[in-house]
Amino acid sequence: MFDHGRMLRILHADLDSFFASVEQRDDARLRGRPVIVGPGVVMAASYEARAFGVRGGMGAREARRRCPQAVFVPARFSAYVEASRAVFEVFSDTTPLVEGLSIDEAFLDVGGLRRLVGPPEEVARILRERVRREVGLPISVGVARTKYLAKVASAVSKPDGLLVVDPERESEFLHPLPVERLWGVGPVTSARLRADGISTVGQLAAVQEAHLGGLVGAAAGQHLWALANLMDPRPVQTGRRRSSIGSQSALGGSARRSLAELDAVLVGLVDRVARRLRSGERIGRTFTLRLRFGDFERATRSATIPRSTASTAAWIETGRALLRAAYPMLEERGCTLLGVTISGLVEAGAEQLELDLFGQDVDRAVDGAVDRVRDRFGSAALTRGVLVGRRIGHEMPTLPDSGPARG
Template sequence: MSGEATILHADLDAFYASVEQRDDPRLRGRPVIVGGGVVLACSYEAKARGVRSAMGGRQARRLCPEAIVVPPRMAAYTAASRAVFEIFRHTTPLVEGLSIDEAFLDVGGLRRLVGPPAGIAAELRERVRRQVGLPITVGVARTKFLAKVASGVAKPDGLLVVEPDRELAFLHPLPVERLWGVGPVTAGRLRERGLRTVGQVARLDEPALVSLLGGGAGRHLHALAHNRDPRAVQVGRRRSSMGAQHALAREPHSPAELDAVLAGLVDRVTGRMRDARRTGRTVTLRLRFADYTRATRSHTLDKPTAQTAPLRAAARALLRAALPLIEQRGVTLLGVSVGNLDGGHTQLTLPFTAEPGPALDAAVDAVRDRFGSRALTRGVLLGRDPGVEMPRLPD
């Protein structure tokens, strides 16, 4: 690992709400809530009134009656994300996307060509603001963990560089919740022992943390409390599944509210799948209950797809089946993933059957002209490859 702070964690601020404020000048400077039944996102003006993502809509409106509630526009958010990631990739080829609105970037090899990491981060922020019209916060550090912590501390719309000689001085005064993997249950256990800051955790030896939290969690937190994180920025990793999740407030949620969250998650996942030219067959619903226990439910489709409708239908069926359990135990997190991903074929749909001859040859040429020549064959158009569907041809 480099001895210099060369890893950037770039995180768009209140992403969905910022896109809404960018696109509608009347919303700028005002509290904005995206999503009605459940808060999918909110502007910093709404956060200042206590509104939080995953909060129920009624509670959010009680906290901030003057908030403007807008429906989510996933296509707009996807387009903005693509534009920002183009800037990331223009900055460095070493980009590891974490979600639609955040990524790690490794700029360690750019000092001679471009300048120091702090200057690269400042230029990246300026380009995102100028070209995409959105605020973005960047943390810069020697490790991925600390870069992400730095961006969280610097929000909103900030830049924070943690130099190697002051890493622990920056990290140790922070609350234990800043450590990856410390949720309410783990934080409660630590606080019961009087451990409220990262520095207090760091002063415990590893066996003591293992005794308190278990082997994996104890070793993990001991390493992070000393900023030991050897992971490199990973580019082009081939995933076996793609997913998204959304935390929910502990209050009861209606089936309609949960369905709205689920639909947004499926939209997000299928958009990423199409961008990556991946298709999948197995839909998995992930649930975290109010007592912090978890459950998963899965369904495998007959054939792989990246289209939203069939995957959303499968996810909704899983959610409907789980509703009695949710009603009994409450739910604090909803997640969706699609697994059994293929090797990278794009799913397509053919609205006609064709026979060999000039008409079929013309159809092949038309499809290739529009979608490229990668793997369109007469056999596919004739339906001899049942695992691939073709695009609708232009009129």
């Protein structure tokens, strides 16, 4: 009996150095040259710049030192969002089963196209040709039986490549790769694994799951052990609403900032995210503050409030408490990126109505009035006093959608 579970069906499509590729597409003078997007912090680097060791998140000074001939260009987020929408139209025209991961990558389930188009590798070839022809951008595609293997394959195939993982040779493909290829292995986990003599995926697969849990924690150990042993039953998920929504701002220039400067960035981000929540008729309960230090290491701080809400004031208060607690560390190590995420989202109608003992009705009325003014006259029609005269950095775009917080 034929095992359909062993068939190729998943594509992971990932645009190559997306921001830099858009710049090279739109300006012929940049093609073939090392291009870096971003003023104070590298937001994207073309592969010509990456050949010199330039990476995203690196400071501009270090990037110039490594690649003196690089061309620095300012970010054009509207161009990137437009390009992303065009690419996702190609995805959706290929198959209705598309799961967007970010502005520049997605999973596609093409298992049902065998009779209409051909095997998944042929669908991937056509997809790459269409993105190049219709949008003018290079894209790498991995084809595999599972989402995780497809994602690894697209990364290995870069730049501008196509890699198919034969279901009968999955271990041969995956196990020689460095353990950092596993989804969820960052610098800290990598250091722990390598200190224990685990440097490849194959070595991790051979370790007892309980031993791995002792190194990195039970949940993480179970997750990594399953991936290393080719266990990933997750389907491509479409039409699902987001479980979280966030925004982050890359901060150019010096990494040293006062609490007041970081507070202004925080308020601007929370204002933006809370409005998206209300536009999508969602409420949330957990606030996460995302930080990147001057040495480009990252950290998060989170808090869960008693009642789900979309109130801007409530989330600003929560975020400020986290920022104040983290500031001694930021004062010492600097800050190059600040982000906020609100998670645990549910429909606004799921909120339990209570007596207005804490001013929620006032907050809702204020938020509603501000939203109506901005909807009619534009986002700049009203701003918070703490933001007047301040430039809060460059917002990093997320996956475009047809409406805030919809997913």
